[in-house]
Amino acid sequence: MPDTILDKIKADHREASALLDEIIETEDPKARSEKFATLRDELKAHNDAEEKVLYARMKTKGGEDEELALEGEEEHDVADKVLAMLDTYKRRDTKRWTVRAKVLKELLEHHIEEEEEDVFEHARDLFDAATLQKMGEEFETAKERIEQQQ
Ligand SMILES: [Fe+2]
Ligand SMILES: [Fe+2]
Numbered sequence: 001m002p003d004t005i006l007d008k009i010k011a012d013h014r015e016a017s018a019l020l021d022e023i024i025e026t027e028d029p030k031a032r033s034e035k036f037a038t039l040r041d042e043l044k045a046h047n048d049a050e051e052k053v054l055y056a057r058m059k060t061k062g063g064e065d066e067e068l069a070l071e072g073e074e075e076h077d078v079a080d081k082v083l084a085m086l087d088t089y090k091r092r093d094t095k096r097w098t099v100r101a102k103v104l105k106e107l108l109e110h111h112i113e114e115e116e117e118d119v120f121e122h123a124r125d126l127f128d129a130a131t132l133q134k135m136g137e138e139f140e141t142a143k144e145r146i147e148q149q150q
Helices: 005-025 029-059 063-089 094-126 129-149
Strands: none
Touching: 005 029, 005 094, 005 129, 029 063, 029 094, 029 129, 063 094
């Protein structure tokens, strides 16, 4: 049986989290820079696909579903800004850069926790198993399309 969108989102979260840990721990500037570029592109594709496939549907439901989706989008915006700052300063100030990457890690952990608890709970109530699987395929397709544009 293929994965649901929730399985796919969770797998992406584990991957991004592990990659960010590696970025924070590595001493090699070249490796750090390369890993950061990968994380930046992957997060962008993940977040955009989430917004298109999951949040867009939740927003049409109103009430708490809509509010959770809007909050998620705001947190994506904040992550985007921190990613852009890290991109700009990556060759200048390693100490500050690493501290900033740790701030991104905190933001990411908070966001992942909210998604996997609150958002997932609402999604399971809103969509049946077949729909969650169909959304999993749409999520993959949306991510591929975004990655091709990068
Ligand atoms: Fe996510
Ligand atoms: Fe998200």
